[in-house]
Amino acid sequence: MATDSVSELRSVIQTTANVAEETRARHMLEPHPRSEAAAELVEEESFALGSDKRPVLDCYTGAFLRLTVAGDELRSVQRLMNDPLPVFGPAALLRTVLEVSARAWWAFEPDIGVRRRVIRGYVDRITSLIESSRIRVGEATGEAEEIQTTSMERLAEVIDGAEAHGFAVRLTKRGALMSVADEPAPRHAKLIRQQLGGAGEASYRVLSGLAHGVLFAVVWRTKPVEGGKFEGGELRTPVPEFTDLLLDVATALSSYRDAVDRQLRLFGWDRTEWEACRVEVNRVMKRLFHGAVHI
Secondary structure (H helix, E strand, O other): OOHHHHHHHHHHHHHHHHHHHHHHHHHOOOOOOOOHHHHHHHHHHHHOEOOEOOHHHHHHHHHHHHHHHHHHHHHHHHHHOOOOOOOHHHHHHHHHHHHHHHHHHHHOOOOOHHHHHHHHHHHHHHHHHHHHHOOOOOOOOHHHHHHHHHHHHHHHHHHHHHHHOOOOEEEOOOOOEEEEOOEEOOOHHHHHHHHHHHHHHHHHHHHHHHHHOOHHHHHHOEEEEEEEEEOOEEEEEEOOOHHHHHHHHHHHHHHHHHHHHHHHHHHOOOOHHHHHHHHHHHHHHHHHHHHHHOO
16 A cells, blocks of 8 residues: 555545535525526525425525535545555445435436425425434433424424425335425435446445445455464455545545536536646546556
């Protein structure tokens, strides 16, 4: 493992997250007056109903929060990259980066119109409220009980709001969201495949396997311990490979950068610094992959 290569990869991760977040911080949620987002926010009043007064903004806000999560996870990966390189910690974090970035990419899709933006906001909020409402009374603290009760009440309100617009909400027998109107609740693997293709989905499945300790993935990223064989099995230890980490990081960064691209285009923000960052990151990543091939 070349220390210089690890340092360069750490710098790529940090620079990408920093430039994206600095751009958001400069603009907050204020779109350019002639942007697609500005036009949608003007139209959202026709979809305001009851407590759901800003349904378009709700969709944007959820996506912004997901990119904040992704940036924090990327920095966490960067901080873990010390000698010897860890194997399973970065995998769990990068898996989350892929999931939340793909959901933000989906929420920021251009040219879908106000109606579909509002529907996707409902998908996000209903999904979130279903998860928080599943906290079981008696199995947690009093605070958790309060969260469950509040979530269930809010869930009923949001579903009523969606259906008042004519957006049918379909749930499974177990209470999971199937769809709002004609918009299915996105599944991570399918969404990542739509965003990054088959190779992206394959990387996501490997990272999920590593994060959850699935045997195929664990065996793939470990090696036998010398003298560790015993009847019926063997002891194994993690194998820190820079090439594996480089590929994992590249996949997660692709998802994150695609989501940020959509965000900047939708809001009409100046892209000069972001494009310069992309060019430099692409240059460094190309060199790192070239070096990794020849290790």
